Amino acid sequence: MNPVYLDYNATTPVDPSVAEAMLPYIYEHFGNPSSGHLYGRNANEGVNVARNQVAEMLGCHADELIFTSGGTESNNYAIKGAMSANRSRGDHMITSAVEHPAVIEVCKFLEAQGYRVTYLPVDQYGMVDPGQVEEAITPQTTLISIMHANNEVGTIEPIEEIAEIAHRHGVLLHADCAQSVGKIPARVDDLGVDLLSIAGHKLYAPKGIGALYIRNGISLEKQMHGAGHEGDWRAGHRERHPHGGAGASVRIDPTQPAPIPAAHGKYARPVGSGVDGGLWRDTH
Ligand SMILES: Cc1ncc(COP(=O)(O)O)c(C=O)c1O
Secondary structure: OOOOOOOOOOOOOOOHHHHHHHHHHHHOOOOOOOOOOHHHHHHHHHHHHHHHHHHHHHOOOHHHEEEEOOHHHHHHHHHHHHHHHOOOOOOEEEEEOOOOHHHHHHHHHHHHOOOEEEEEOOOOOOOOOHHHHHHHOOOOEEEEEOOOEOOOOOOEOOHHHHHHHHHHOOOEEEEEOOOOOOOOOOOHHHHOOOEEEEEHHHOOOOOOOEEEEEOOOOOOOOOOOOOOHHHHOOOOOOOHHHHHHHHHHOOOOOOOOOOOOHHHOOOOOOOOOOOOHHHHHOOO
16 A cells, blocks of 8 residues: 655645756756856856745845755744844844744744743634733834744734734744745735745745745844855855755646646655645645
8 A cells, every 4th residue: 555645734845846846957057056157147047046046936136035955044043143243232032932943943943042032822722822922012022933833733923913012022033934835925015014034945946945035134143154156144065955955846836736847746746646636735
């Protein structure tokens, strides 16, 4: 009996169209995108196309988006980077008790460094109360970090309301959107977020690629020091093919059956061909 995979919130397979988009960057355009020669320029062009595709989905400018290694790195950078860059202003942040460890553990680390964190409780549906967010704000509050969609129970948190409260008090808002982007609308201006994290492997891109939206004008303390890649936000040579994959994955048309290329024939199945068929593509 063939096993049936029902854990798409943990991770998705790489979509065949995504794998196809990545191939040229594995075999052909393998140059360092920061190099000025033809190989570098071709690779850089691929990164720019992918960045524009992701930016289009989020409704932001391409230069407000950096690629990371995944949701965990994006959350680390957003939270540590914002708290550290604004330490002279305040040392307090607010989050919820139901965040993913990629947020909770960052908060615990910050507490060990002397920052103060308020962990808000949730109701029986896993919902954060915006009123409690407002009550928790102090003159030292710099950042609020609340997830958009919960990874355990699927609760969609009231990010828009929390954004209005945050900005009324001059506080930054970060949303961990690892479980929402690609599944429900998550446009930065509709949500009102200043920082937003994406995990590529939750939406048919490969593991090891993510993105962080950083609203223009926001400063973050760099977490990865080295050469000035990603607009000097994040050092380290970038792999080309996952970026191509990230761009392609946000372009998946959920209304079309997934193609089954020969190389993937053993694994891939078209929409509706099994118990998880509806989940295979139906994520936008
Ligand atoms: C809500 C949430 N945030 C962050 C992450 C971490 O993302 P990544 O695995 O890309 O580091 C996950 C992954 O399980 C998640 O569900």
